[in-house]
Amino acid sequence: MKCNDIQINLGEFMDNEMNHEKSLMIKKHVQECKQCFNQTQNILFLKQQLESLKGPSLNSDFEIKLQERIKKSNTKSNYSKFLALAASIALIAPLVHYLTFQPQLNVQKQFIIELESIGKTAFDEYESFHKWTQVVSSEESLVCGDAMSKRYCSLDKQYLSRI
Amino acid sequence: MNSVFKREVDNTLKVTPLATQISSEPSDEMLISQFVKGSKSSYELLVQRYKKRVFEFIYFQIKQHRHDAEDLTQDVFVELYKKVENFRHESKFSTYLFSIAKNIVLNYFRSNSRFFSFSQLLNKSEDVEIINLHDQLSNEAEQKQILLAINSLSADERQIIYLCDKENFSYLQVSEILNIKLGTVRSRLSTARQKVISALRDN
Numbered sequence: 001m002k003c004n005d006i007q008i009n010l011g012e013f014m015d016n017e018m019n020h021e022k023s024l025m026i027k028k029h030v031q032e033c034k035q036c037f038n039q040t041q042n043i044l045f046l047k048q049q050l051e052s053l054k055g056p057s058l059n060s061d062f063e064i065k066l067q068e069r070i071k072k073s074n075t076k077s078n079y080s081k082f083l084a085l086a087a088s089i090a091l092i093a094p095l096v097h098y099l100t101f102q103p104q105l106n107v108q109k110q111f112i113i114e115l116e117s118i119g120k121t122a123f124d125e126y127e128s129f130h131k132w133t134q135v136v137s138s139e140e141s142l143v144c145g146d147a148m149s150k151r152y153c154s155l156d157k158q159y160l161s162r163i
Numbered sequence: 164m165n166s167v168f169k170r171e172v173d174n175t176l177k178v179t180p181l182a183t184q185i186s187s188e189p190s191d192e193m194l195i196s197q198f199v200k201g202s203k204s205s206y207e208l209l210v211q212r213y214k215k216r217v218f219e220f221i222y223f224q225i226k227q228h229r230h231d232a233e234d235l236t237q238d239v240f241v242e243l244y245k246k247v248e249n250f251r252h253e254s255k256f257s258t259y260l261f262s263i264a265k266n267i268v269l270n271y272f273r274s275n276s277r278f279f280s281f282s283q284l285l286n287k288s289e290d291v292e293i294i295n296l297h298d299q300l301s302n303e304a305e306q307k308q309i310l311l312a313i314n315s316l317s318a319d320e321r322q323i324i325y326l327c328d329k330e331n332f333s334y335l336q337v338s339e340i341l342n343i344k345l346g347t348v349r350s351r352l353s354t355a356r357q358k359v360i361s362a363l364r365d366n
Contacts, residue, residue, distance in 0.1 A: 008353060011349070011352055011353045012334075012349055012353075017333070017334050017349075039360075042360045043356060043360070046309075046328065046356060046359055046360060046363075049305055049306065049309045050309070050313075050324065050325070050328035050329045051328065051329060051331075052306075053219075053223065053306065053309065053310075054219070055218060055219040055223065055227075055232075056222070056229055058214060058215065058233060058236070059233060062214060062233065062236075062237070063207070063210060063211075063214075065237060066210065066237050066240055066241070069237055069241050070241060070244050073244070073245065
């Protein structure tokens with residue numbers, strides 16, 4: 001191996017990150033080559049210098065400041081969670097309302113159209129409604145648009161005009 | 164001449180005395196587990212244990228801006244506090260913590276446009292005689308010149324040389340921290356060292 005090839009691998013050799021076989025080969029070369037030996041010395045010197053490198057001390061109030069920041073971040077986090085929840089509710093509530101009540105409105109609109117087609121105005125009386133319509137399905141159930149009064153309740157099944 | 168060989172280099176590594184190994188200090192992993200369960204004192208112990216190392220890493224990465232380094236160190240520990248559940252015990256805690264620090268430093272460079280893409284250090288030809296730096300540099304000037312040389316490296320190179328030579332992380336750990344391949348660690352470290360050595364030689 002030439003010195004160039006050896007020197008590329010010297011760092012790995014010095015860091016003990018090389019396989020045993022290759023390491024022995026480099027060791028043998030370094031024993032005999034002054035250039036490569038000097039390079040190993042330089043790497044060793046660099047490593048020692050870096051190991052002894054020291055930064056300034058941290059400020060004594062580092063941990064107090066850290067605790068304050070964590071508190072702030074917790075408050076922010078709770079606030080943003082609340083905001084996200086409120087936004088979700090604001091988006092989902094109208095959708096749920098629409099999906100729940102729209103089918104009933106459609107049925108009611110259909111009743112009105114049917115009644116109008118046979119000369120009636122609307123199903124303001126439960127009795128008159130049944131007089132002019134019949135249930136298509138055998139199953140029927142009462143759905144109320146207003147929970148306080150059954151006046152505005154209607155059957156949620158398809159109706160056909162008797163005529 | 165023998166002093167540089169592998170066995171001798173290994174001997175220079177710090178060996179933890181047995182008494183210290185047996186000491187009752189809880190491991191990082193144990194502290195993290197306790198912290199996940201809600202123990203704030205475990206978190207504080209981790210901060211105590213790592214604040215200086217993280218601060219120095221950041222300090223040397225951002226070219227000795229002390230105030231910024233302190234703020235960024237706080238960012239690292241706030242991030243740890245918020246995302247501790249992300250630590251999956253697949254790597255060492257120190258690896259995880261330094262990867263957070265690395266990302267914080269990267270964001271700092273991005274937001275401040277202080278990212279140095281490539282250093283303009285001289286790339287000496289292969290035929291230049293390699294002199295022994297230890298003989299050339301006086302003790303007083305050593306640290307200052309080393310700092311100047313490190314500051315002239317690119318951010319990527321500064322990170323890798325610090326993690327390998329100052330923090331003594333293995334190549335595998337460095338590849339995990341920086342999220343790069345092992346081969347890249349080897350080549351980037353070799354380049355960074357060569358640049359520092361060349362800069363020291365030229366001064």
